[in-house]
Amino acid sequence: MEPIWYPNPEEIQATRLFRFMEALGFRDYEAFYRYSVEELEAFYHQFFTHLGLPWRKPYERVIEGGFPLPRFFVGGRLNLVEAALSHEPTALALIHETEEGTVRALTYGELLEEVERVAAGLRALGVERGDRVGLWFPMGLEAAILLLATAWLGAIAIPIFSGYAAEAAAVRLKDAKAKLLAVQDGFHRRGRRVELLLEARKAQALAETPHLLVVRRLGLPLEAGELDYASLRGEPFPAEEMKSMDPFMLIYTSGTTGRPKGTVHYHAGFPLKAALDLALLFDLREGDRLFWFTDLGWMMGPWAILGGLILGATVFLYDGAPDYPGPERLWRMVEAHRLTHLGLSPTLVRALIPLGEEPIRAHDLSSLRVLGSTGEPWNLEPYLWFFRAVGEEKRPIVNYSGGTEVSGGILGNVLVKPIKPMGFNTAVPGMAAAVLDPEGKPVVGQVGELAVLRPWPGMTKGFWQDEARYLDTYFSRVPGVWVHGDLALQDEEGHFFILGRSDDTLKVAGKRVGPAEVETAAIAHPALKECAAIGVPHPVKGEAIVLFAVLKPGFSPSPELAQAVADRVAEALGKPLKPERVLFVPDLPKTRNAKVMRRVVRAVYLGQDPGDLSALENPEAVRAIQEAAQG
Structure with missing residues (x-):
């Protein structure tokens, strides 16, 4: 796959990343990245010195010990709030717009007083x-x-x-x-x-x-x-x-079984990782205006607030629906508040497509410089729509993948390299990431487990009062290596692609395939708005594919349409990967930040306990899955 976005020399040299690279004596990104993972302590020391963090007491070492329980910024003392609010008091820190349209704002000085x-x-x-x-x-x-x-x-x-x-x-x-x-x-x-x-x-x-x-x-x-x-x-x-490692936040994440797990984040961890990623990937600069469509209860809420403030940007907060009272809502806010960075999930983009492009064209989006995306793998059609309709084929999409336990990204896009559709042109600087085969060896050109080989500031300090569960989740598969749980591929040119959660991986007649590959092939059919592929037991193949599909307006479910969708997948991926069933539902179970919960779809289809459903925004979708499975 060829890149779809290319930076020009002027854009490259204007980025925070390039200026930081140049300050360290690098002009070649690949050499800089190698330095960032081979000289971890020097890299992190240089970056956070570059940011000018207000340490009360300087640290003695950046990293002490290795996986699974390293310590960071040993001996250092600070309070993350001082790092977040040490900016010009009259500069704008926060803007909040309610769904009803009320707008309030605080400068850094006013925020400090509050x-x-x-x-x-x-x-x-x-x-x-x-x-x-x-x-x-x-x-x-x-x-x-x-x-x-x-x-x-x-x-x-x-x-x-x-x-x-x-x-x-x-x-x-x-x-x-x-x-x-x-x-x-x-x-x-x-x-x-x-x-x-x-x-x-x-x-x-x-x-x-x-x-x-x-x-x-x-x-x-x-x-x-x-x-x-x-x-x-x-x-x-x-x-x-x-x-440095005193906790300041517990973010609870939902698991497939058992009680939610509380990831422990510390003063010199989560906020600093958020700031690093926003600076080096998203090129967020002092005075920029960042809007990520999310919730405080999801990682991206505190991530945007803390990372944005540490960098001296203005963080835009919105508490309503993206298309209320009309389809122009998002784009009106971008224009009205002169937002420079806009982050949306792939599922939200898919939901915006049926609203048409006229609401976008009706607003001045010239302030936008960078688009962002996280939460799940992309399908090609919505990615290209986002790039063309919102990005005007000139704004980069910074695809970003990591998690709550990471405090941000493992993989991302930097704005000094070309970007391929749906992919990541780098592991995040400072993240020694690799794709591992079943024996735990790094591989290129084949699907494997996404892993991180060395510690990084920001990784969770563990799960709240449950160290054994933490160790089992990340360190039980390959000794001494953080195995993240994502299925990934790194191509010969160094670009990464996320193919879904590895526990969602489909293995049909011995062939492993990520659910996102199946969904991308299916959604190429003009009738489909979105879909979710799951693997179910099969007596001959080991696993068979079942596809749950949501139709666009104007299309109705029928056996003929189901067959056409299945044929489209077979045409794209080969007959062995043709879905055994295609079932139509009005909606898919999703979290508030629009992440499709495939594990819930699979469990409900098989009549199993779906686990913790508290994160679902639309629990009624579960009933529709049950009815479709029984029909």
């Missing part, structure tokens, strides 16, 4: 260093303020997805033994009031969380014992001096 006020109020309520604080918010100013205020006083934030019901939130609060739950009383989603406070009261009772602090966006009345965010008061105090 963080100090709220941190003082939290301490007055009895929140102390090391205490856990649940943050149940959509994206907004208070979400960012409370995330920073919690870190300011040395407590540990637990971001909670704004779409959860009470039980899902309570599981996380109880596991962490949270001292306080802060919640926004509600927000609007597609014009409807979502009264989050009612669920928060149930969650507080289930988890036995002592305190409930409420941001009254909808003005819901408080009950006895509940605390009003607006009335927080306390004696201001300097930010707590923290050791």
